[in-house]
Amino acid sequence: MGNTSKPKSAIPQLEKASKTELLRAVETSLGSSFSTDPIRPPPNPLLIVISGPSGVGKDAVIKKLREVRENLHFVVTATSRQMRPGEVDGKDYYFVSKEEFLSMVERDELLEYALVYGDYKGIPKKQIKEFAGKGYDIVLRVDIQGARTLRRILGNSAVFIFLVAETELELVKRLIDRKTETAESLLVRIATAREEVTHAENFDYIVVNAEGKLDSAVKLVESIIDAEKAKVRQRKPVL
Numbered sequence: 001m002g003n004t005s006k007p008k009s010a011i012p013q014l015e016k017a018s019k020t021e022l023l024r025a026v027e028t029s030l031g032s033s034f035s036t037d038p039i040r041p042p043p044n045p046l047l048i049v050i051s052g053p054s055g056v057g058k059d060a061v062i063k064k065l066r067e068v069r070e071n072l073h074f075v076v077t078a079t080s081r082q083m084r085p086g087e088v089d090g091k092d093y094y095f096v097s098k099e100e101f102l103s104m105v106e107r108d109e110l111l112e113y114a115l116v117y118g119d120y121k122g123i124p125k126k127q128i129k130e131f132a133g134k135g136y137d138i139v140l141r142v143d144i145q146g147a148r149t150l151r152r153i154l155g156n157s158a159v160f161i162f163l164v165a166e167t168e169l170e171l172v173k174r175l176i177d178r179k180t181e182t183a184e185s186l187l188v189r190i191a192t193a194r195e196e197v198t199h200a201e202n203f204d205y206i207v208v209n210a211e212g213k214l215d216s217a218v219k220l221v222e223s224i225i226d227a228e229k230a231k232v233r234q235r236k237p238v239l
């Protein structure tokens with residue numbers, strides 16, 4: 001004969017009992033009540049490093065990402081470079097003098113910094129701590145040299161996304177169209193970009209920002225963030 005052990009209490013017939021009665025009866029039968037705790041704890045705040053060659057569209061992707069995604073804090077980089085037309089101090093960058101920048105370095109206020117094309121750029125630590133503490137995901141925008149340094153500092157605690165154009169030609173066209181470079185600085189940026197695109201292996205993901213397809217690139221970055229937040233083993237921000 002089959003199992004002869006009796007349930008602790010009778011479970012009413014499905015069609016006769018209300019949902020509440022059924023739940024109570026099953027709980028009684030199991031000897032414990034059903035938990036209302038979330039089955040998965042809230043994911044850790046994610047540190048997202050977005051990098052890529054000059055002119056690939058890092059700013060454009062991040063701007064759009066901030067429009068479509070909540071709970072995201074973009075860390076405003078401090079720089080000693082001149083403001084470009086349309087840029088806003090404190091929104092696009094913190095524009096500071098070289099002297100001010102160097103005193104931030106001395107006070108150990110920057111996670112990393114570098115001299116890029118003759119100008120200093122660095123990531124203020126305070127914003128990361130403050131916003132990650134509030135549960136925000138943090139976006140860092142760095143050039144490839146900066147991404148390399150950050151990988152050394154942060155290891156696998158952050159997700160590293162490498163943005164590329166579909167071809168070298170498209171990247172150069174985009175830089176020319178932006179009209180922010182002199183012929184000389186254009187050549188330096190192109191030469192650097194040629195060398196830099198060979199470093200994709202330092203990154204976790206590569207995203208193509210193709211001409212006229214900014215929205216697709218942003219969607220892919222969003223999917224990466226979603227997938228990262230669904231991971232069983234979460235990255236733990238080290239800061």
Ligand SMILES: Nc1ncnc2c1ncn2[C@@H]1O[C@H](COP(=O)(O)OP(=O)(O)OP(=O)(O)O)[C@@H](O)[C@H]1O
Binds near residue numbers: 057061
């Ligand atoms: N998918 C795209 N299609 C067409 N144009 C784009 C696309 N993405 C960005 N752009 C344009 O390309 C130019 C360069 O983009 P952006 O300034 O965002 O690059 P960046 O990577 O932030 O450059 P840098 O590192 O030099 O600051 C801008 O004029 C931007 O509007």
